[in-house]
Amino acid sequence: MAVLKVEAEPGEVGFDPDRLARIDTHFQRYVDDGRLAGWSIALARRGRLAHVSHYGRRDLETGLPVDGDTLWRIYSMTKPVTSVAALMLYERGALELTDPVSRYIPSFADLRVYQAGSALKPATVPAVEPVRIWHLLTHTAGLTYGFHHAHPVDEMYRAKGFEFAAPRGMDLAAACDAWAALPLLFQPGAEWNYSVATDVLGRVVEVASGQSLDEFFAEHIFGPLDMTETGFAVPPEDLDRLAALYTPNPTGGLIRNTSLGEAITRPPSMLSGGGGLVSTLHDYHRFTQMLAGGGQLNGERLLGTRTLRYATRNHLPGNADLDAFGRPISAESAFAGIGFGLGFSVVVDELAGKVLTSPGEFAWGGLASTSFYVDPVEDLTVVFMTQLLPSSTYPIRPQLRALVAQAVVD
Template identity: 70%
Template sequence: MALIKVDAEPAEVGFDPGRLARIDRHFRRYVDDGLLAGWTVAVSRRGRVAHLSHHGLRDLDAGLPVSDDTIWRIYSMTKPITSVAAMMLYEQGALELTDPVARFIPSFADARVYNAGPALNPSTVPVTEPVRVWHLLTHTSGLTYGFHHAHPVDEMYRLRGFEYSVPPGVDLAGACDLLADIPLLFQPGTEWNYGVSTDVLGRVVEVASGQPFETFLAEQVLGPLGMDETAWSVAEDDLDRLATLYMRGSDGRLVANGLGEDATRPPLLHAGGAGLVSTAGDYHRFTQMLLRGGELDGVRLLGPRTVAFMTRNHLPGGADLEQIGRPIFAESAFRGVGFGLGFSTVVDVAAGKVLTSPGEYAWGGMASTAFYVDPVEEVTAMFFTQFLPSSTYPIRSRLRALVAQAVVS
């Protein structure tokens, strides 16, 4: 078990301990005011953990506190892990970023783009270029999520059974064939839209590697990194460690959300975009591998040039998400933030109005989890809780400011 532990005094790695303590003072109020059940926050610099704290409960009914070994649903924080897997195959020559997705999923050869009309009778046009692997990595594929409720294509997803889950009895290959039959939201490569792109990328990994996606991830990414507690579901013996997923009830109090039950049983479909549960210790190892340029404890998953390439802005024309992104929910700010191969990346700190560094890369999850890596200051920070939806509180921006203001040397 990869438990995370403090191994540096704040001053040793350039933090002011008094300023670092502001993190806990701020986020404790979320629990004390009944906004969150509990949380974990961890901050490291130069590869050493300088701050680790927990507050509140992982299960309100059982009175169980958040602890080092609490298991969290990380939802979209699965996406960077899947993206690393895809880029490992790129490094091995198993795929090109410019490859049409149809090379791996033939049903995408017939993709069409929404033009006009209602969800039940849409007008479509041919794609001007095929959906490519880099479109999946950057969310410029034209794929979407059914839960956006922003466009007729989103409704088409819901009509086919794709909202917060997938149609019953459908595996990853079958889901991708069904998705390929739904019109794209826009021409590939022309806009950014948060959607099932990384789920489809998981199928690409599956075909390119010749292994089931979940096997490749376990054997080539999670296992080598020592992320032994990161999995597609929680074993029965460990269910008491799984934090309850909460939302706000009609009376304003926290109530359990039924979506949380999905983590208690093995899935038929292993979703590259949202499937994993993890611990703070495990995900910390993933962030340290990234910070160190693809290597951790003698295990190298990626070359440093590949990590640098993944975490630069790949949006067309160097645009930020404000300029090219659809105005929908996502686990990132839009202004001053671009998107790389699996991560948001800061391109203009002043435009974003959040205290951080140029080149900071990050992502978060639907249950209000978040992480970021600041390669300039060599800082990583993670926040874990279980609350829907993640857009409710400004956790991500506050975390960045509270950590950055504590760096004094």
């Protein structure tokens, strides 16, 4: 197993070491007062790893510590991996961003759009244009999640067994057919709504490539990037390395979430490109270094520089942010000043969100409070791992950005 090692003294890449220490001091308090069980952080600048730290326990019940080989459920940090896979196929001519999804998943032809009514008796109208690949990449397809609890269509997803996962025994192809049979929230391209779109995109990757999603990831992404610990399930021999999953206890401290937490311990029937991966700090750091490196790492090129530059621009109409164009639901990003590209959130107005950041920063996070971001202005990458549901519990992400930014002094 590979463990991250610091490659540069903080001062060599423009960090004040005393200010950098504030990051650890701040998040240690999260563990000491019982808000988090433990965490890991990796921070690189100019392509050199300058800070790695671990604190707390990966399992409160056994007392095992967080360390460099801890395995973390990354949930929606799977989405950028799936998006990169689709972009790789785009570069090979295997698909076009404007292709109708029905070219790869026939059930996505002749979709209906919710107009009024209840989950039991919805009134629908025909979609005026097809859902296209770029709609999936930008979450503008009109799909949703059952766990939003914000709309009758969300309720319809839950009634079919889709809340945080698919019904047991259902594979990805069948799940896509089930979603296609439900109404869209809105006409394709009309709004932004966080959704199963990236799971559907994962199925497109399978059909366009002729490989299952796990096979494509392993051969074309994880292998080239030396991400040997990332996959859709934890094998039995590595279960002691898996961090436990927790939710806040209303009376204080944490409650172990075994119902969701144990899902990753067995091979899934549905390969979720939207939220199915487990990874390590080392592996996801490698992925962010590829992104920061313009699509390549150590001579292994996954994407062309122009493709990545295009994908990390705001693709929402009129350069709108999520606050103006998105549905008011929970997602793995703030909304004010944040646009959305082809698989990543993108900062379009660094002043609007009142968080210390840079224009063009691209990022995403996961349901269990994990997050990463790439700041091309400051040439830095940050990965934060922990296991607390839901990610909206504490303002970890804006605090992390402020603490990292204040440590850059060159």
